Amino acid sequence: MARRIHILPDAVANQIAAGEVVERPASVVKELVENALDARATRVEIAVERGGKRRIRVSDDGVGMGREDSLLCLDRHATSKISHAEDLKGIRTFGFRGEAVPSIAAVSRLTMETHDADDEVGTRIVMDGGRIAAVDDFPRQRGTTMEIRNLFFNAPARAKFLKSVSAETRAISEVVTSLALANPRVGFSLTSDDRVLLDLAPAADAGGRVAQIWGGKDAGSLVSVTGEAGGMEIEGLVQRPDAAQPGLRRAHLFVNGRPFRSANLIRAAERGYRTTIPHGARPWIFLYVRVPGGEVDVNVHPAKAEVRFRDDSRVEELVETAIRAALDHEASAATFDSSPRGPSHPMAVREPPPREAPEAQMALFTSSMEGSPSGDAGVAPLPVVEAPRPRLWQVLNTYILAETRDGILIVDQHSAHERVLFQRLMDAYEAGGQTGQRLLFPLTMRLTQAEYRQVEELGGLLGRAGFEVEGFGGDTVIVHAVPNPHPYFDAERAFREMIDELTHGSELVRSAKNQHERIAMTFACKGAIKAGQRLSPREMQELFDELFATELPHHDVHGRPTIVRLSAAELERKFGR
Amino acid sequence: MNFTITRQNLHAGLAAVSASIPSKTTLPVLSNILFEARDDSVWMNGTDLDVAVRIKVPADVKEAGSLTAPGKKLQEITRELPDAPVEVATRGDQIELSCGRSRFKLNGLPADEFPTLPSISFDDAWTVKGKDLHSLIHHTSFAVSTEESRPILNGVLWELRDGAMRMVATNGHRLARMSIPAQSSDVPSADFIVPPAALQQVQRLFKDDDTLEVSRDGNHLGFRSGSAEIFTRLIEGTYPNYEQVIPKDNDKKAIVSKKLLESAVRRMAVVASDQTHRIRLTFEDGRVHLSVLTPDLGEGHDELELDYAGEALEIGFNANYLLEVLKYMPTEEVCIAFKAPERAATIEPVASGGDAMDLLCLVMPLRLLD
Ligand SMILES: Nc1ncnc2c1ncn2[C@@H]1O[C@H](COP(=O)(O)OP(=O)(O)OP(=O)(O)O)[C@@H](O)[C@H]1O
Ligand SMILES: [Mg+2]
Numbered sequence: 053m054a055r056r057i058h059i060l061p062d063a064v065a066n067q068i069a070a071g072e073v074v075e076r077p078a079s080v081v082k083e084l085v086e087n088a089l090d091a092r093a094t095r096v097e098i099a100v101e102r103g104g105k106r107r108i109r110v111s112d113d114g115v116g117m118g119r120e121d122s123l124l125c126l127d128r129h130a131t132s133k134i135s136h137a138e139d140l141k142g143i144r145t146f147g148f149r150g151e152a153v154p155s156i157a158a159v160s161r162l163t164m165e166t167h168d169a170d171d172e173v174g175t176r177i178v179m180d181g182g183r184i185a186a187v188d189d190f191p192r193q194r195g196t197t198m199e200i201r202n203l204f205f206n207a208p209a210r211a212k213f214l215k216s217v218s219a220e221t222r223a224i225s226e227v228v229t230s231l232a233l234a235n236p237r238v239g240f241s242l243t244s245d246d247r248v249l250l251d252l253a254p255a256a257d258a259g260g261r262v263a264q265i266w267g268g269k270d271a272g273s274l275v276s277v278t279g280e281a282g283g284m285e286i287e288g289l290v291q292r293p294d295a296a297q298p299g300l301r302r303a304h305l306f307v308n309g310r311p312f313r314s315a316n317l318i319r320a321a322e323r324g325y326r327t328t329i330p331h332g333a334r335p336w337i338f339l340y341v342r343v344p345g346g347e348v349d350v351n352v353h354p355a356k357a358e359v360r361f362r363d364d365s366r367v368e369e370l371v372e373t374a375i376r377a378a379l380d381h382e383a384s385a386a387t388f389d390s391s392p393r394g395p396s397h398p399m400a401v402r403e404p405p406p407r408e409a410p411e412a413q414m415a416l417f418t419s420s421m422e423g424s425p426s427g428d429a430g431v432a433p434l435p436v437v438e439a440p441r442p443r444l445w446q447v448l449n450t451y452i453l454a455e456t457r458d459g460i461l462i463v464d465q466h467s468a469h470e471r472v473l474f475q476r477l478m479d480a481y482e483a484g485g486q487t488g489q490r491l492l493f494p495l496t497m498r499l500t501q502a503e504y505r506q507v508e509e510l511g512g513l514l515g516r517a518g519f520e521v522e523g524f525g526g527d528t529v530i531v532h533a534v535p536n537p538h539p540y541f542d543a544e545r546a547f548r549e550m551i552d553e554l555t556h557g558s559e560l561v562r563s564a565k566n567q568h569e570r571i572a573m574t575f576a577c578k579g580a581i582k583a584g585q586r587l588s589p590r591e592m593q594e595l596f597d598e599l600f601a602t603e604l605p606h607h608d609v610h611g612r613p614t615i616v617r618l619s620a621a622e623l624e625r626k627f628g629r
Numbered sequence: 630m631n632f633t634i635t636r637q638n639l640h641a642g643l644a645a646v647s648a649s650i651p652s653k654t655t656l657p658v659l660s661n662i663l664f665e666a667r668d669d670s671v672w673m674n675g676t677d678l679d680v681a682v683r684i685k686v687p688a689d690v691k692e693a694g695s696l697t698a699p700g701k702k703l704q705e706i707t708r709e710l711p712d713a714p715v716e717v718a719t720r721g722d723q724i725e726l727s728c729g730r731s732r733f734k735l736n737g738l739p740a741d742e743f744p745t746l747p748s749i750s751f752d753d754a755w756t757v758k759g760k761d762l763h764s765l766i767h768h769t770s771f772a773v774s775t776e777e778s779r780p781i782l783n784g785v786l787w788e789l790r791d792g793a794m795r796m797v798a799t800n801g802h803r804l805a806r807m808s809i810p811a812q813s814s815d816v817p818s819a820d821f822i823v824p825p826a827a828l829q830q831v832q833r834l835f836k837d838d839d840t841l842e843v844s845r846d847g848n849h850l851g852f853r854s855g856s857a858e859i860f861t862r863l864i865e866g867t868y869p870n871y872e873q874v875i876p877k878d879n880d881k882k883a884i885v886s887k888k889l890l891e892s893a894v895r896r897m898a899v900v901a902s903d904q905t906h907r908i909r910l911t912f913e914d915g916r917v918h919l920s921v922l923t924p925d926l927g928e929g930h931d932e933l934e935l936d937y938a939g940e941a942l943e944i945g946f947n948a949n950y951l952l953e954v955l956k957y958m959p960t961e962e963v964c965i966a967f968k969a970p971e972r973a974a975t976i977e978p979v980a981s982g983g984d985a986m987d988l989l990c991l992v993m994p995l996r997l998l999d
Binding site: 479483486488489490491492493532537538541542544545594 | 775776903905947997
């Protein structure tokens with residue numbers, strides 16, 4: 053019988069591999085920039101034409117390749133980055149498969165110019181659809197330039213699936229942005245059809261990089277996150293809740309310097325934000341996770357866009373608690389400052405990076421400043437105010453002013469009390485329930501049918517919130533006992549409004565995780581001291597103290613700030629001191 | 630207007646009136662005092678639009694007339710003047726004070742800018758003894774509500790009926806009720822809901838042995854004795870039927886020393902939660918056990934001997950409500966009576982001989998969840 057099975061010629065195999073690795077121009081850019089970063093470049097320049105469909109050019113000032121290496125790298129599974137299976141475990145470089153260059157070469161016209169400083173002269177190789185067309189001596193400074201023309205010229209089926217120039221350009225820009233965030237100390241430039249899209253000088257840290265890309269105002273809306281658990285570490289920047297907007301989200305995740313996607317981790321981050329942002333708000337999230345080699349598998353996705361953690365839930369928990377701890381910190385409160393104290397970290401003491409690892413991937417956070425949040429979620433909030441207790445002033449019967457170590461805090465009494473009541477009821481739920489004051493004159497209330505059903509459904513939980521409700525036939529209920537959160541509490545109105553909101557829904561109600569939270573949130577919102585309520589000095593002090601005893605004192609349950617800071621530095625700026 | 634007055638009289642009058650004028654106001658004339666000089670006296674008037682106070686002081690009036698002038702400033706000046714006759718005169722809208730060699734001119738406002746005080750005729754007035762009124766106010770007005778959604782409860786109910794006067798106040802969580810036989814036969818049958826601020830002025834301006842005339846005119850109530858008059862707006866509406874919620878069948882009765890109970894409750898309150906102030910009382914044969922348990926803070930226990938023979942009963946209270954009620958109990962021993970842990974407790978004074986005061990306080994319990 054004739055032999056039917058045969059080994060595919062390299063050219064065909066490479067084309068097939070290209071199908072996985074090279075999906076669109078942005079994937080080419082990603083592979084080439086990653087190679088440049090692996091080669092320890094300090095500056096990477098990217099130029100594309102027509103969304104990369106016509107031309108992609110990536111040049112770096114990295115280690116370059118000698119003549120032999122430059123020919124070798126065109127072969128499949130040719131890599132300088134690993135040699136043994138175990139190497140995959142602790143992998144610190146972007147590349148490890150030795151597939152990217154041959155795959156790209158197979159579906160394009162590729163020109164490579166490269167020079168390793170040890171050689172006398174550089175090399176220039178021209179490829180055409182995977183075949184070597186020319187190899188010449190070529191004078192060049194140390195580093196490598198890869199130019200890709202006519203991507204998919206020999207794979208029309210793939211070319212057809214490319215999107216518009218602007219869509220492809222956007223995808224390229226995303227890829228470069230993400231790698232630029234992963235490597236703040238490396239300079240980047242990206243030009244598209246002669247338009248400069250990004251021009252990033254080396255930055256000191258991730259915060260600096262964010263400021264370069266999106267401007268100081270957005271960077272100023274970020275606070276730093278740090279956390280550590282079981283050998284895993286996390287650092288990063290997340291948006292202050294008051295700055296979080298609905299709509300476009302910037303979320304960038306990195307593990308050991310490598311960008312990756314994970315809907316689950318984003319969700320974990322959002323859990324960290326719970327009760328501090330309105331429903332639908334999308335805070336910006338930049339998180340750099342560092343885990344020991346064995347904890348993460350980066351070889352699970354053809355384009356390396358996803359990774360697999362040995363224990364997802366531990367990473368998710370770390371993300372959630374670290375963000376929560378960051379939001380517990382004063383820096384996450386809203387501010388009047390025009391240039392708020394930038395996000396920064398004390399540099400955690402860490403072992404020196406392994407020698408072969410590109411330096412740029414290690415140093416994410418450099419400048420150090422006091423007052424960064426503790427990563428340990430179990431620790432009480434840093435005291436904002438030093439003893440002796442601050443004097444408090446009530447302004448417009450709505451705000452409370454306090455002096456702090458480094459400026460002024462303005463507390464919104466309603467928002468602040470909302471946070472207090474929310475926390476109080478959530479704690480009470482855990483301990484069994486909240487005490488209800490029995491009423492001399494029980495409240496008789498007519499409800500709509502829907503409201504009545506809602507009350508019936510929530511009966512037990514309302515009871516544990518202190519509302520003792522009894523059905524009275526028809527759609528009427530009698531309330532025998534009510535919580536008594538403060539002397540100005542209007543129980544009847546609060547109960548009515550709560551039931552209305554619980555029945556008909558609202559942003560707030562939708563942002564809650566479960567029924568307990570839903571009730572605690574509406575109770576907090578309807579029961580809190582109102583704006584316009586005059587408070588005695590003692591009442592202000594109590595509110596102030598209680599607020600700072602809550603888990604997230606700087607944010608109310610709607611995602612509005614409870615506190616706005618005005619720093620002494622900003623005052624000095626304003627007065628020109 | 631021109632009159633001469635002793636410094637003491639001027640100061641006493643100003644001090645009495647200025648307590649009724651608002652410290653912050655959007656209507657500047659309200660921070661002024663209206664002077665009206667005629668015959669052999671000067672009337673000083675102050676108001677915050679809810680309550681008005683008029684004080685008469687003797688003076689040697691040379692020229693009748695009226696003017697308003699800043700109350701606080703006048704009071705402060707008068708306090709510092711030497712003890713000598715003060716001559717007060719108007720010069721246009723200014724008021725001039727001279728005393729010894731001191732001279733002051735203050736800008737005033739014309740009298741017609743001052744709000745017209747309710748004109749209450751005292752023709753049909755009835756009389757009340759200052760002491761009785763004071764006692765009623767003292768023992769009940771503490772219980773009014775501070776919460777503003779039910780304005781009715783922000784006032785004290787004053788009932789005149791069947792030859793008795795009664796005051797009731799409540800915030801829906803605790804209630805105080807006191808009755809006194811009316812001394813005079815001219816007392817009508819009527820209900821008023823009086824703002825506590827007015828009652829405070831009554832306590833301040835009338836003495837125990839004054840005989841007050843009281844009169845209602847439309848929506849206002851007036852009090853007067855020889856030299857002082859108080860007018861107040863009444864709160865409109867129907868007071869809730871409080872009689873109906875006062876339990877008549879509280880059969881578990883404890884007689885206890887007010888002082889001992891007060892101090893034990895106060896000790897418990899230290900550890901009680903800042904919000905609910907909840908403490909727990911367990912009554913058993915011959916004693917009461919007090920306890921408090923506040924998550925995140927700690928706990929406290931105490932015990933008192935008392936006269937109790939009912940079934941054991943455990944009940945929760947807001948310590949502050951208990952303390953307030955006890956504070957206004959006039960006797961050394963009080964009687965606390967219960968029916969059940971979720972029902973109102975009543976607290977009454979226990980008279981030792983003599984005649985008992987008809988005072989009853991009621992405190993609604995807190996639900997105990999555990
Ligand atoms: N810009 C560059 N500078 C220096 N060496 C390079 C550069 N690009 C590629 N190389 C060399 O070529 C080899 C092959 O590159 P290629 O991208 O195909 O594989 P890889 O990076 O090792 O793995 P992967 O397929 O996972 O990217 C690399 O291992 C590296 O030694
Ligand atoms: Mg590579």
